[in-house]
Amino acid sequence: MRGAGSGLRLDRVVAGPRHFLGLDELDAQTLRSLLDQAVALKRDRKRPDGPGPLAGRELAMIFEKESTRTRVSFAVAMHRLGGETIVLAPEEMQLGRGETIEDTARVLSRYVDAIMIRTDSHDKLLQLAEHASVPVINGLTDRTHPCQLMADIMTFEEHRGAIAGREVAWVGDGNNVAATWLQAAARFGFSLRMACPAALRPDPEIAAWAEANGARVSVTEDVESAVQGADCVVTDSWISLSDDPHTKVVDLLRPYQVDERIMALAGADALFMHCLPAKRGQEVVDAVIDGRQSVVWDEAENRVHAQQAILLWCMAPPSV
Numbered sequence: 001m002r003g004a005g006s007g008l009r010l011d012r013v014v015a016g017p018r019h020f021l022g023l024d025e026l027d028a029q030t031l032r033s034l035l036d037q038a039v040a041l042k043r044d045r046k047r048p049d050g051p052g053p054l055a056g057r058e059l060a061m062i063f064e065k066e067s068t069r070t071r072v073s074f075a076v077a078m079h080r081l082g083g084e085t086i087v088l089a090p091e092e093m094q095l096g097r098g099e100t101i102e103d104t105a106r107v108l109s110r111y112v113d114a115i116m117i118r119t120d121s122h123d124k125l126l127q128l129a130e131h132a133s134v135p136v137i138n139g140l141t142d143r144t145h146p147c148q149l150m151a152d153i154m155t156f157e158e159h160r161g162a163i164a165g166r167e168v169a170w171v172g173d174g175n176n177v178a179a180t181w182l183q184a185a186a187r188f189g190f191s192l193r194m195a196c197p198a199a200l201r202p203d204p205e206i207a208a209w210a211e212a213n214g215a216r217v218s219v220t221e222d223v224e225s226a227v228q229g230a231d232c233v234v235t236d237s238w239i240s241l242s243d244d245p246h247t248k249v250v251d252l253l254r255p256y257q258v259d260e261r262i263m264a265l266a267g268a269d270a271l272f273m274h275c276l277p278a279k280r281g282q283e284v285v286d287a288v289i290d291g292r293q294s295v296v297w298d299e300a301e302n303r304v305h306a307q308q309a310i311l312l313w314c315m316a317p318p319s320v
């Protein structure tokens with residue numbers, strides 16, 4: 001199980017800064033208001049006339065793993081709000097030489113107004129949040145990717161209206177993004193039908209949480225039944241940043257490639273979504289990702305708008 005074995009519990013992150021750690025941490029109403037604000041920010045997307053609501057604020061971004069979208073979209077989001085970013089790579093920090101994440105959290109909190117981290121250890125995210133006195137944002141862990149899902153729900157709704165009551169099909173690896181779709185199903189009220197190999201099902205703890213929180217979820221190995229009549233087909237890369245490419249059994253995923261036949265089963269109006277980066281010819285064929293049902297570039301763009309709303313919520317609570 002990915003991200004399992006944590007001795008840390010989210011409820012140890014006591015009241016204090018407004019962290020954005022996961023969709024399970026925030027109620028449906030808060031998440032909906034963040035999406036409403038993201039839509040408004042996209043509509044009025046010109047740069048602020050004045051100094052911007054986050055003028056003088058700094059966001060530190062720690063990348064323990066590679067990124068294109070998260071790195072650029074957070075930088076652009078902060079810039080549009082009048083703030084600035086500092087990009088930190090562990091190998092260039094004392095963190096890479098053994099300084100603890102706790103001490104790093106304490107020190108960065110004296111310099112910056114918020115910290116975004118991408119890490120392959122969800123525990124590290126929680127430790128950072130526990131010891132930081134400024135907001136911490138999850139920029140992807142081995143367990144979840146909540147900023148991505150905010151952009152994805154925004155994208156679905158832009159194209160098809162309210163996602164509540166709709167049918168989403170996940171096809172492929174039951175990875176961190178799959179787990180976050182499970183959390184989103186609970187928070188945004190859509191049905192999630194997942195088709196994954198038996199050995200690559202999503203985190204059972206997160207699946208249980210989603211069902212306990214009202215999500216309508218099914219997990220099967222049968223792609224055809226999962227996608228039949230779906231409003232949206234979603235997939236992701238077969239090798240995630242926290243996977244060991246030498247041990248991951250990619251062959252198991254070959255029947256889960258999203259191609260024209262799978263999209264035809266879903267229906268002519270079904271959207272195709274992928275958080276990117278895509279491995280074309282592996283989890284998805286060119287004809288689908290470049291086809292008329294694909295909204296992947298909108299998902300990438302909406303990271304900026306969704307994260308502007310998240311940054312405002314974290315750093316300027318009175319205005320949200």
Ligand code: CP
Nearest residue numbers: 067068069070275276
């Ligand atoms: N979707 C996403 O988070 O992309 P990056 O890995 O490029 O940040």
Ligand code: NVA
Nearest residue numbers: 175177236240241276
């Ligand atoms: N599941 C992928 C998502 C990349 C944005 C990974 O963790 O690498």
